[in-house]
Amino acid sequence: MYGVCGCCGALRPRYKRLVDNIFPEDPEDGLVKTNMEKLTFYALSAPEKLDRIGAYLSERLIRDVGRHRYGYVCIAMEALDQLLMACHCQSINLFVESFLKMVAKLLESEKPNLQILGTNSFVKFANIEEDTPSYHRSYDFFVSRFSEMCHSSHDDLEIKTKIRMSGIKGLQGVVRKTVNDELQANIWDPQHMDKIVPSLLFNLQHVEEAESRSPSPLQAPEKEKENPAELAERCLRELLGRAAFGNIKNAIKPVLIHLDNHSLWEPKVFAIRCFKIIMYSIQPQHSHLVIQQLLSHLDANSRSAATVRAGIVEVLSEAAVIAATGSVGPTVLEMFNTLLRQLRLSIDYALTGSYDGALSLGTKIIKEHEERMFQEAVIKTIGSFASTLPTYQRSEVILFIMSKVPLPSLHHAIETGRTGENRNRLTQIMLLKSLLQVSTGFQCSNMMSALPSNFLDRLLSTALMEDAEIRLFVLEILISFIDRHGNRHKFSTISTLSDISVLKLKVDKCSRQDTVFMKKHSQQLYRHIYLSCKEETNIQRHYEALYGLLALISIELANEEVVVDLIRLVLAVQDVAQVNEENLPVYNRCALYALGAAYLNLISQLTTVPAFCQHIHEVIETRKKEAPYMLPEDVFVERPRLSQNLDGVVIEFLFRQSKISEVLGGSGYNSDRLCLPYIPQLTDEDRLSKRKSIGETISLQVEVESRNSPEKEERVPAEEITYETLKKAIVDSVAVEEQERERRRQVVEKFQKAPFEEIAAHCGARASLLQSKLNQIFEITIRPPPSPSGTITAAYGQPQNHSIPVYEMKFPDLCVY
Numbered sequence: 001m002y003g004v005c006g007c008c009g010a011l012r013p014r015y016k017r018l019v020d021n022i023f024p025e026d027p028e029d030g031l032v033k034t035n036m037e038k039l040t041f042y043a044l045s046a047p048e049k050l051d052r053i054g055a056y057l058s059e060r061l062i063r064d065v066g067r068h069r070y071g072y073v074c075i076a077m078e079a080l081d082q083l084l085m086a087c088h089c090q091s092i093n094l095f096v097e098s099f100l101k102m103v104a105k106l107l108e109s110e111k112p113n114l115q116i117l118g119t120n121s122f123v124k125f126a127n128i129e130e131d132t133p134s135y136h137r138s139y140d141f142f143v144s145r146f147s148e149m150c151h152s153s154h155d156d157l158e159i160k161t162k163i164r165m166s167g168i169k170g171l172q173g174v175v176r177k178t179v180n181d182e183l184q185a186n187i188w189d190p191q192h193m194d195k196i197v198p199s200l201l202f203n204l205q206h207v208e209e210a211e212s213r214s215p216s217p218l219q220a221p222e223k224e225k226e227n228p229a230e231l232a233e234r235c236l237r238e239l240l241g242r243a244a245f246g247n248i249k250n251a252i253k254p255v256l257i258h259l260d261n262h263s264l265w266e267p268k269v270f271a272i273r274c275f276k277i278i279m280y281s282i283q284p285q286h287s288h289l290v291i292q293q294l295l296s297h298l299d300a301n302s303r304s305a306a307t308v309r310a311g312i313v314e315v316l317s318e319a320a321v322i323a324a325t326g327s328v329g330p331t332v333l334e335m336f337n338t339l340l341r342q343l344r345l346s347i348d349y350a351l352t353g354s355y356d357g358a359l360s361l362g363t364k365i366i367k368e369h370e371e372r373m374f375q376e377a378v379i380k381t382i383g384s385f386a387s388t389l390p391t392y393q394r395s396e397v398i399l400f401i402m403s404k405v406p407l408p409s410l411h412h413a414i415e416t417g418r419t420g421e422n423r424n425r426l427t428q429i430m431l432l433k434s435l436l437q438v439s440t441g442f443q444c445s446n447m448m449s450a451l452p453s454n455f456l457d458r459l460l461s462t463a464l465m466e467d468a469e470i471r472l473f474v475l476e477i478l479i480s481f482i483d484r485h486g487n488r489h490k491f492s493t494i495s496t497l498s499d500i501s502v503l504k505l506k507v508d509k510c511s512r513q514d515t516v517f518m519k520k521h522s523q524q525l526y527r528h529i530y531l532s533c534k535e536e537t538n539i540q541r542h543y544e545a546l547y548g549l550l551a552l553i554s555i556e557l558a559n560e561e562v563v564v565d566l567i568r569l570v571l572a573v574q575d576v577a578q579v580n581e582e583n584l585p586v587y588n589r590c591a592l593y594a595l596g597a598a599y600l601n602l603i604s605q606l607t608t609v610p611a612f613c614q615h616i617h618e619v620i621e622t623r624k625k626e627a628p629y630m631l632p633e634d635v636f637v638e639r640p641r642l643s644q645n646l647d648g649v650v651i652e653f654l655f656r657q658s659k660i661s662e663v664l665g666g667s668g669y670n671s672d673r674l675c676l677p678y679i680p681q682l683t684d685e686d687r688l689s690k691r692k693s694i695g696e697t698i699s700l701q702v703e704v705e706s707r708n709s710p711e712k713e714e715r716v717p718a719e720e721i722t723y724e725t726l727k728k729a730i731v732d733s734v735a736v737e738e739q740e741r742e743r744r745r746q747v748v749e750k751f752q753k754a755p756f757e758e759i760a761a762h763c764g765a766r767a768s769l770l771q772s773k774l775n776q777i778f779e780i781t782i783r784p785p786p787s788p789s790g791t792i793t794a795a796y797g798q799p800q801n802h803s804i805p806v807y808e809m810k811f812p813d814l815c816v817y
Contacts, residue, residue, distance in 0.1 A: 015049050018042055019056050022079055027071025031078050039079070040086050050087055054080070054098030061102050065109065073114065077102070077121050084125055096137070099125065107145045112159050115149065119166035119173075126173030139174050143192050146170030150199035150232075164203055164228045171196050172235040179242045188247040190254075196239070197254035203232035205262075205270060233277060240281035248282065248289040256297045265311030275315050279322040287323035294319060295338045302345055303355045306370035309342065310377040317381035321388055332393055333400055336382065340404055340431070343378050346371050347426045375430055383437025391444055398438055402455050405431045407462065425467060432462070432473035439480035447517040447557065450481050456521060463528045468537040475532065475545035478525075482552045491548040494594065494632040496601045496620050507555050507606075514557045522562060525553070526569050527680040533573045533592060534582050540636050543591045550599050554606060563607060564664070564673050570596045571657050572678035578649060590642050593630035597623065600655055611663035619655055627653050 012020075021035040043050050061076040080099050087095070099121075106118030122142065149167030154160040175196070178187040187196075206229055243251050255274060264270050278290060294316045301308055320335065349355060350371040386397055406424045444450035451459075463474040479488055485506035497503070510518075532538070532546060554566060576582065577592035584592075597620055604616040620631065628634040629643040630653060657675065665671025751759060 013052075015039075015042065015046075015053050016056055019053060019060070019079075023060075023072055023075055027069065027075060031075050036079060036082060040082060043083055043087055047087065050083070050095045051098065053083070054095040058098045058102045062105055065105060065114070070111070070114065073106070074117060077106070077117055081121055081124050084128060096125070100137075100142075104141055104145075107142070107149075112154065112163055116162055116166045119146070119149070119170045123169050123173045126177040139178060139187075140192075142170065142174055143187075143195055146174065147195040147199040150203055150228075161228060165231055167199065168203060168228060168231045168235055171199060172238065175235070175239050175242070179239075188243070188250050190250055193250045194254050194257075197236075197251065198258045200232040200236045200239075201255065201258050201274065203228040204236070204274065205229075205264075236277060237281040240278055241283075243282060243286070245286060245289070248286050249293065252278065252290055252293045256293065260301075265308045265315075266305075268311035268314050271311055271315045272318050275319045276322070279319050287319075290319060291316070291323055291335060295335060298338060298342060302342065306346070306349075306367070306374040309346075310370075310374040313339070313342070313374070313377045313381050317377075317384050320381070320385040332389065332397065335385065336397055336400060339378050339382055340401065340434070343375060343430050343434070344427060346375050346378070347423060347430065351423055351426070379430065379433045379437055382434045383440065386438040387441060391442075394438065394442060395444070395449065398435065398442075399452070399455055401431055401435050401438065402458050405435075405458065405462065407458060425470075428462065428465075428467075428470055429473070432470060432477065436473055436477050436480065439477050442480060443484055444481075445484070445511070446513045447482075448513055448520075451517070451521070453521075456524070460524060460528045463532060466537075468535070468539065468542065471532060471535065472542055472545060475542070475549055479545065479548050479552060482549070482556050484556060487552060487555055488548060491551045492544065494544055494547045494598045494636050496598055496631060496633070498617075500602060500605045505555060510557060510559050510562075515559055518557050518559070518562050522565060526565060526678070530569060530572060530678070530680050533595070534576055534584070536582070536584055536588060538588060538591070540591075543595050543636065547595055547598055551602055554603055558606075560669055561673075563603065564670055565678075567600070567603065567660060567664075568657075568674065568676065568678040570599050571655060571660070574655060575677070577646075578654070580646075586642050586644065586646060587635075587640060589646050590629050590635045590640070594632040594635040596655065597630065598632045607664075607667075609664060609667045611666070612660065615659050615663060616655065619653065622652050 018035065018039040022032050022039055024030070024032055039053070043053055057076055057080055061073055064070070064072040064076065080102065083095070084099065103118045103122050103125075106114045106121075109115060109118075146167045149163050149170065152160050152163040152167065154163060175187060186192075240251060255278070259265055259271050259274070275290070275294075279287060282290065294312065298309065298312045298316065301312060316335075349366050350368050353366055355366070382401075386394055389397065406427055442450065459474060459477065463471055465471060485508060487503075487505055490503045490505060529546060529549065532542070535542070550566060550570070554563065558566070573592050574596045577584070577589040577596075580589060597616075600616050601620060604613045623630045627643070627649070629641055630649075634641045657677070661671045661674035664674060
């Protein structure tokens with residue numbers, strides 16, 4: 001048949017003759033354009049012949065490929081492209097099947113040029129919007145083949161680049177063709193995403209290599225077009241930008257698997273770049289889905305190396321900050337809960353030395369410095385994410401973290417780890433570090449909301465712990481909450497400035513809410529400041545934090561009553577250094593003197609009372625001349641200049657309470673309150689805080705009322721506690737117990753052996769005595785109201801109030817509503 005048709009061209013179908021005429025005798029001459037126009041006109045005039053035209057073109061292309069006649073192959077593909085662009089009839093589907101069959105044949109070829117030719121034709125086809133849907137078309141082969149081309153390892157670098165770029169363009173074409181058509185194959189299925197996403201990420205990894213190949217700036221634009229990394233990035237952004245709510249998980253999971261398989265979490269640069277692309281490409285309302293995927297992946301890798309977990313956490317930090325600008329949704333507390341759980345696991349790993357809790361053969365040894373690096377990454381992530389949250393969510397996070405801090409209790413044992421540090425202490429330090437990160441920069445106009453009672457109680461209870469590092473964290477957290485005008489850094493160093501105006505402090509009037517807060521919590525704050533000053537393990541940073549806390553309270557929360565109480569508190573601290581009942585080292589005593597001088601210098605200039613400023617200035621000048629070791633300029637330096645004997649401090653070196661109360665009382669301050677020495681009250685926190693000894697805690701409650709103020713030259717020496725006094729107290733208590741026991745025995749014996757009449761008379765007498773006492777109490781406390789009609793005279797000529805019912809009383813007209 002073909003032979004007959006070949007001899008007699010007029011007997012061949014017209015569409016075949018038109019197709020044959022578009023091919024020249026020499027393939028180098030290219031497509032015969034006039035004949036191509038005739039073929040196009042015929043296809044448009046007789047659309048039912050379009051599928052036969054496509055089948056015949058496909059047949060010729062396959063034959064030419066087999067005979068290596070690649071010039072005719074290119075002409076056939078050019079003709080197919082033009083027919084596709086021109087025809088949009090209902091019969092296009094059958095023609096497309098022939099077209100895709102030819103494209104697949106080219107992609108299967110080992111010739112790079114044919115692969116690139118087939119890809120370009122497919123990309124043109126992908127940009128065509130079809131008028132009729134297709135129910136049976138499949139792109140599985142194209143996804144697999146284009147993904148394979150993306151991983152090309154051809155020996156020729158230029159050819160390899162072209163093949164990879166063709167693969168990326170092909171994947172981009174598949175996505176464009178299928179992503180918005182519900183009738184097409186679901187490109188979001190895991191079987192497709194597991195091929196598309198890793199192929200794009202593989203080319204993204206070689207961005208540095210592609211940049212290094214650029215020989216000169218003049219050729220940069222051309223090289224940018226030929227860069228597979230940039231093309232892959234555009235394709236990935238387009239893919240993620242088209243993802244709907246239900247498809248995000250399938251698109252993100254291959255990214256996580258790819259980073260795991262290629263160990264790309266440890267350098268973390270590429271991982272961060274990938275998730276920045278993801279977060280900026282997806283719709284903002286889908287951000288929390290990515291965060292959830294990362295959190296789940298972090299939990300799944302909880303037993304991976306610390307460097308891997310640290311990389312995931314840092315990626316999570318970058319993604320969370322970007323997500324916070326959009327919508328984080330319900331994942332806020334979930335994220336913090338996951339991070340805090342990972343923090344606890346890391347502490348356990350560092351203490352036990354293994355992921356299984358016990359060392360055994362085959363157990364992977366954990367490096368403590370890597371775990372510390374991971375813990376710092378978690379804390380940094382908590383702080384960076386919290387800084388982007390609104391105030392109300394930040395407050396919830398603060399309360400949530402504080403609720404996780406393990407507080408010491410008399411009913412809970414302290415667990416110890418391999419290194420001798422207990423697990424509770426490490427957990428407390430890490431959680432307080434996290435809390436400090438969250439509280440940094442926290443702005444809240446109402447201190448009652450910023451520091452609610454349940455939070456403040458738990459926070460201050462940790463301030464009584466023996467650990468100096470924990471106490472320092474508590475002070476810094478309090479400073480972060482109280483500082484609302486950015487004055488914190490101005491008090492980073494302790495000094496006695498003659499003019500504080502150089503600090504340019506931002507001072508605002510104390511609001512009504514702040515006044516209520518101080519009335520409720522001021523004594524609690526003063527007490528913890530006082531106890532913190534008495535700690536023997538304090539270093540310079542502790543005193544700087546205490547100074548900053550006192551200064552910020554004076555600026556942010558102070559009214560006249562608060563100023564008076566703060567002055568009393570600082571004078572009590574001066575007493576601690578002078579009396580030295582705590583047996584503090586010389587440095588601590590000098591530091592307390594210097595702390596008091598710096599604060600009183602500051603508060604005197606804030607109150608602007610001339611006489612007060614003069615007294616403080618005179619004492620400071622006296623110290624400069626004769627006792628510089630009592631000033632911050634000599635104490636809080638790298639090499640403190642201290643005095644070896646502080647017992648003979650003369651009155652001129654001290655700030656006198658009587659003088660301060662006198663000068664401030666003349667300016668309207670409460671002089672009576674200023675005269676009272678500050679006495680901290682003992683609470684249950686001291687027992688729960690695991691102090692170094694019970695005697696230290698009890699001594700806080702015992703205040704010697706006869707303690708003389710600093711201006712008196714002679715002091716009554718405190719009673720010396722010796723072995724004899726302790727022995728006497730124990731013997732006395734034993735004697736009292738013996739007497740009580742004997743009295744009880746006599747009472748029991750009396751009720752057992754005495755006659756009934758004697759017992760009844762004894763009990764009756766006691767009952768009468770009790771009744772008479774009750775009658776006297778009722779007569780004193782419960783009196784009838786005075787009668788509106790006056791009084792009546794009772795017997796014996798004494799006036800007696802007469803009570804009348806309320807409903808009979810006559811009230812003035814103003815009382816009637």
